[in-house]
Amino acid sequence: MHIRSSMVLAIGVACLAWIIPGADALAQTLIGSPTLALRSGETTELTQIYWVSNCKSQLRGPPAVEVIDGPPGITVTVKEAMVVPRYQGCAKPVAGGKVIIAAKDIEDESYTRLTIRVTYKTRDGERQRSAVYNLSLFP
Numbered sequence: 176m177h178i179r180s181s182m183v184l185a186i187g188v189a190c191l192a193w194i195i196p197g198a199d200a201l202a203q204t205l206i207g208s209p210t211l212a213l214r215s216g217e218t219t220e221l222t223q224i225y226w227v228s229n230c231k232s233q234l235r236g237p238p239a240v241e242v243i244d245g246p247p248g249i250t251v252t253v254k255e256a257m258v259v260p261r262y263q264g265c266a267k268p269v270a271g272g273k274v275i276i277a278a279k280d281i282e283d284e285s286y287t288r289l290t291i292r293v294t295y296k297t298r299d300g301e302r303q304r305s306a307v308y309n310l311s312l313f314p
Contacts, residue, residue, distance in 0.1 A: 211276070211311070213312055214313045220274065220275055224240075224271050224293055225238075225271030230260065230266075230269070232269040232271065234296060237255045240252065240291055240292070249289060253274055254275055255270075256271060258271040258272070284312065288309060288310070
């Protein structure tokens with residue numbers, strides 16, 4: 176019974192994230208954020224980003240990313256790329272980018288959170304989305 180009630184709570188919180196502004200941060204906290212492990216000097220792709228409507232890009236410029244909160248030695252950038260918005264059921268690539276995270280000069284092992292914000296310049300104006308990741312960092 177405990178597992179079932181936890182699932183119902185998680186689904187309910189996830190649904191609220193679409194209705195109530197700011198609830199997506201609560202949903203990520205309760206449901207769980209993706210966890211990444213990086214060693215000093217490593218670079219990896221976090222995700223692909225795009226903004227589409229009817230499978231057509233709505234971007235007027237490349238997306239930008241910034242670290243809102245995170246450990247020192249971590250950088251996050253956007254590499255412009257053609258990406259396939261599969262989540263929206265699109266088959267053809269559109270203009271977008273790949274979010275790249277790099278760990279530089281990690282001196283001590285740590286486990287921390289990373290909060291990033293992506294800014295999209297769209298035909299309808301500027302839009303922002305944020306994401307939270309758990310990071311395991313190793314020298």
